[in-house]
Structure formats: C-alpha cells, structure tokens
Amino acid sequence: MNQTAQELLKKLEQKTARIGVVGLGYVGMPLALEFAKAGFHVIGYDVDSRRIAEVNAGRSYIGDIKDAELAEQVNAGRLRASLPDDSIGTCDTISICVPTPLRKSKDPDMRYIVSATDEIAKRARKGQLIVLESTTYPGTTTEVVMPRIEAKGLKAGEDFFIAFSPERVDPGNPTFHTRNTPKVVGGYSDACRILSKALYSHAVDRVVIVSSPAAAEMVKLLENTFRSVNIGLVNEMAIMCRKLDCDVWEVIEAASTKPFGYMTFWPGPGLGGHCIPIDPHYLSWKLKTLNYNARFIEMAGEINSHMPDYVVELVGDALNDAGKSVKNARILILGVAYKKNVDDCRESPAIDVIELLRKRGATVSYTDPFVPHLHHEPVTMDGVAYDAATVAAADCVVVVTDHSAFDPEILTRHAKIVVDTRNMMKGRKAAGRVVRL
Ligand SMILES: NC(=O)c1ccc[n+]([C@@H]2O[C@H](COP(=O)([O-])OP(=O)(O)OC[C@H]3O[C@@H](n4cnc5c(N)ncnc54)[C@H](O)[C@@H]3O)[C@@H](O)[C@H]2O)c1
DSSP, X not given: OOHHHHHHHHHHHTTOSEEEEEOOSTTHHHHHHHHHHTTOEEEEEOSOHHHHHXXXXXXXXXXXXXXXXXXXXXXXXXXEEEOSOGGGGGOSEEEEOOOOOBOTTSOBOOHHHHHHHHHHHHTOOTTOEEXXXXXXXXXXXXXXXXXXXXXXXXXXXXXXXXEEOOOOOOTTOSSOOTTXXXXXXXESSHHHHHHHHHXXXXXXXXXXXXXXXXXXXXXXXHHHHHHHHHHHHHHHHHHHHHHTTOOHHHHHHHHTTOSSSOOOOOOOSOOOSSSTTTHHHHHHHHHHHTTOOOHHHHHHHHHHHHHHHHHHHHHHHHHHHTTOOSXXXXXXXXXXXXXXXXXXXXXXXXXXXXXXXXXXXXXXXXXXXXXXXXXXXTEEEEOOOOSHHHHHHOSEEEEOOOOTTOOHHXXXXXXXXXXXXXXXXXXXXXXXXXXXX
C-alpha cells in the first residue's frame, strides 16, 4: 500500500476518518447511523431538504430506526445531514446509497448515481475511499463512477480508492439489520479492498471480500434474481395447483419439511419493493448489450408481473359465483405496502390490483395501518379503518399484505368473500366464501 492508502487506513483504525453517506433512505440512513454509533463523525447527504431537516432534528422517517437512537447520535455531534456541498471534500470515505430505478422501458435509470458521482467528483481529492452501494449492473463502479473521479486527474487505486459493496438491508426484519448482516465488498485494487474492509468492519460484524467491484455487483444481482426466480416458480405452482384442484400452501408446507436441498418460498399477489422487481432487469439489460438473453429473469418477470391480473381474475370469478360482477362491486384491499409490517409501497402489487379493479368498474377502498394515505402514481386515496363494519360493507375483501395488525377473525366473521393471496385465512372456518391463491 502506498503512503496515501496507509494514511487513510490509520484514520480508519483510529476512527478519526470523516465518513460521508450520500442518499439517506432505507439503505443510507441505517448505515450512517451505524458508523456514528461506532464513534465516527458522519455527514449524511441528501437532495431532499425535508429529510435533512428531519435527521438534524433527530426524527427518523425510516421505520426500523427509532427517534431516540437517531437523536442520540445527532445530539452527540456524531451525525448530521446536509445537502451535497463542499463538505463532501472533507470526507475521507463516501458511501453512495442513491436510488437505482428502472425506466419505463425497463432499462437502468442511472441518473441518481451519475448526479451523486458528479457532486463527489467536483470535490474529489487525494486520499478518499468511494464505495458504491446502490444495486446496479456489473461494471457500473469501474465504468460509470471511476472515470468521473479520474477525470479530476486522480488515479484509482493510488490517489483515491474505490469499491462496490451491495446493501442487504431487509426493512422490517426484526432479526437481521445492518450490523449482523454480513457485507460483501469488492475493491478495485488490493489497497481498495483493505481500506473498504477497514471501513465496514466498524459498522458490520462480518465483511466478505471478493476479487473485484464487478464480482460484488454480481453477488447482489444473484441474490435478488434467486429470489425473483424462486418466487416466480411458486407463483406458477399456485396457478398450476388451482388447475389441478390442489392447495398450493399445503403442498409447499409439506415440501418445506425436507431438511436438505429445498428452500421455502411462498406465492403472492406479485413482487414489490425497490429490489426484487427491479434488480434482475439490471442484469438482463447488461446481458442484452452482450447479445445474450437472460431467460430465467425474463420468465420469472413475466409470471410475477402477471400475478395482479391473476388475483383480479380470482376476484371476478368469486363475484360471478355469487351472482355479482366486478363492475360496481365494493372491494376492500387489505394491505397496500409491498410486504408485511412496513410502510413501503414502492412497486407494490396492490397498486396494480387497485388499478385493474377500477378499470373494470369496481369501487375500491383500502385499509393499511402503515399507510394512512396512498400516493403512488396513478393511485391517490386515503385508507379506511379495518373493522367489522368496513369489512361487512364490502362485496369482496382482497388480502394483498398480511400485516400482523390485521385480525383475521374480523374477516372470518364479517366478510362476504375473501380473496386471500397470503394464506391469512389458513385453517379458518369463515362465514363467507374464502378463495385462496
Ligand atoms: N430499500 C431496500 O430494502 C434496499 C435493499 C438493498 C439495496 N437497496 C438499494 O440501495 C439503493 C438505495 O435504495 P433506498 O431504498 O435506500 O432508496 P431511498 O429512495 O429510500 O433513498 C435514496 C435517497 O437518496 C436521495 N438521493 C437521490 N439522489 C441523490 C443525490 N444525487 N445526492 C444525494 N442524495 C440523493 C433521495 O432523496 C433518497 O432520500 C438502491 O440502489 C436500492 O436498489 C435497497
């Protein structure tokens, strides 16, 4: 390691390094907090001034972070938030945690990574470690981020250090959080790897080193593609089981007793969240540029994105059996967040289900204790209470998200029809009709 790397390593070991985190969302905020808890001086950067004000006031807008733990670090002067400004130049390490959505065409939307990198490049100096954490296609770190910093006359691996380290945060998970989830790091050079390990060892219990940024980028895409493909498989199993008059939940539960060579996945109303519906497309896009068609990804994407239509078909059939139509039916959606016990509605299949039902003329309402107001293009509406009267007033209740707060007994007693995509009504003798996925 050269002198520049050795100096940074010393600062990391002595915790005198100043840490920067760009993007204070579900990923960046817990990371910034963990570095502050470890005793570092941390600056979190965001372009959203409301978020900056909240952080600096010690108020958390991330479900898994309590106000008190955030306020403790802010009040101790270890953590503050700011718009991207010249203080970026004072940071010794910078972790980039900005969004990586897809364009409508399902191509990667790199504008957040590019703008964050440009802000950093403007203030780049010798001796900084820059780590990209946003999920992206293999090659991004060295093809998009690195050249923009090198354009400032600095050489990667010598003057500045660069790595990719995928985030594995699982919002709402009571067991695994930033510190106890192993973190993979792929550095551009030996010095980049050593420095990245020295940095992240302060925030996570186990750092796993891989040989390059591209390998680390690929690790994340394998993890999320694995989930997407397996969820696609069980979703198709659900469709096949219905045709065969089998109970897919029973089948999966029994298969899950196999102690080796099997991993349990459950079907559902479609993929949601910022990762699983999106990340595999980053990989397939990259492979298309190399004239290769990523077939598993495409197939799983097709099956998973069809699930909201399938759910609406089940609703239509159930209403039809009761002599009713979707048109003018009052339909209550139970849960609009993309998974249980979180408030995140990004890519939630509930949005598609609501839209599809509305297009067919239904009057749709929703209830979700985590989401009092739903503002997700093209749906904007307020939630209603989850109680006996609301459930009884609906012609059909569609369970999209099985938050723990939902008491199934209310459905058991008062629902006319339940279309249950989460097996919430398992083993219940309901007064009305229950259609399970
Ligand atoms: N949410 C998850 O569960 C999760 C898990 C693993 C990986 N990831 C990945 O991590 C990345 C971040 O995801 P997230 O869920 O934290 O997103 P988020 O939308 O919650 O947060 C991103 C933040 O970045 C800010 N931002 C956007 N452009 C910026 C810029 N140029 N400079 C500074 N701040 C900027 C936004 O205002 C926002 O506050 C994505 O690539 C995502 O795929 C997310």
